[in-house]
Amino acid sequence: IDVNGKVALVTGGAKGIGFDIANELSKAGTNVVITDIDKAAGNNAIQKLKQQGGSARFVYADVASDTDTTNLINNIIDQDTRIDILINNAGIISKGNIIYVTVSEWEKLFDINVKSVFMLTKKALPYMMQNKWGRIVNIASVAGQMGGGFLGNTCYGATKGAIISFTKGVAREAGGYNITTNVICPGFIDTEITRNMDKALYDKSLEAIPLHRPAAPSEVAKGVLFLVSELADYVNGVTFNIDGGLVRY
Numbered sequence: 001i002d003v004n005g006k007v008a009l010v011t012g013g014a015k016g017i018g019f020d021i022a023n024e025l026s027k028a029g030t031n032v033v034i035t036d037i038d039k040a041a042g043n044n045a046i047q048k049l050k051q052q053g054g055s056a057r058f059v060y061a062d063v064a065s066d067t068d069t070t071n072l073i074n075n076i077i078d079q080d081t082r083i084d085i086l087i088n089n090a091g092i093i094s095k096g097n098i099i100y101v102t103v104s105e106w107e108k109l110f111d112i113n114v115k116s117v118f119m120l121t122k123k124a125l126p127y128m129m130q131n132k133w134g135r136i137v138n139i140a141s142v143a144g145q146m147g148g149g150f151l152g153n154t155c156y157g158a159t160k161g162a163i164i165s166f167t168k169g170v171a172r173e174a175g176g177y178n179i180t181t182n183v184i185c186p187g188f189i190d191t192e193i194t195r196n197m198d199k200a201l202y203d204k205s206l207e208a209i210p211l212h213r214p215a216a217p218s219e220v221a222k223g224v225l226f227l228v229s230e231l232a233d234y235v236n237g238v239t240f241n242i243d244g245g246l247v248r249y
């Protein structure tokens with residue numbers, strides 16, 4: 001995989017799927033910048049990547065903040081001179097039926113899950129355009145394709161649906177600069193969220209997955225690696241499901 005020496009930004013890379021994405025990119029030789037609001041986990045993640053011989057550093061940023069995202073991109077350009085790969089992974093989930101979701105909860109959800117993707121894409125794109133090369137991968141969810149999903153997260157699903165549409169637009173706008181933009185929809189991933197699920201709901205969820213198991217976070221990360229690598233040079237604007245063949249309803 002020919003991404004050696006590229007500069008990659010992974011949002012929400014301190015933990016969960018984001019960490020595995022940073023790990024795969026680091027193993028492939030990219031210079032990884034992890035950004036997160038969890039400083040302790042972020043620094044811990046960097047240590048792990050460095051122990052494996054990777055090149056990685058942590059920069060604090062709240063991806064929902066206009067100021068933080070501007071400072072983050074400036075920091076990368078100052079220190080690494082370029083940004084080649086942008087992985088918009090940071091996200092939060094919502095709980096409960098819409099009648100119980102407050103307007104401020106909705107706003108927070110859209111700020112962290114969607115506004116962040118707009119801001120970082122907008123701020124990174126000019127540098128990718130200059131270099132006539134860029135790879136953007138957004139992490140949405142199967143929830144964005146089925147009005148929420150297993151956990152009934154209607155509002156969460158709406159944020160992920162927005163990311164899917166946004167990705168296709170960016171793919172069209174930036175494609176002329178040799179920049180590809182794709183979106184991954186993970187299904188049921190083995191993380192704390194799924195492990196803490198009610199047992200009956202967990203079992204029912206697995207029934208809808210032909211592979212009958214959750215994905216390891218690294219299995220999502222490998223999809224990211226594929227999309228940023230030369231193997232996917234002509235893949236643009238695609239919604240790439242990594243969901244074990246989940247039966248949608």
Ligand code: NAD
Binds near residue numbers: 194
């Ligand atoms: P996670 O909670 O384990 O990790 C998310 C990371 O993002 C954390 O390190 C957190 O500190 C960081 N973060 C949260 N808010 C932030 C902010 N405002 N600014 C910067 N960083 C912030 O979650 P995960 O399960 O690894 O999910 C990663 C992505 O994958 C999310 O976008 C999520 O919606 C998506 N996803 C997850 C699953 C799943 O089953 N876990 C399924 C489909 C999609």
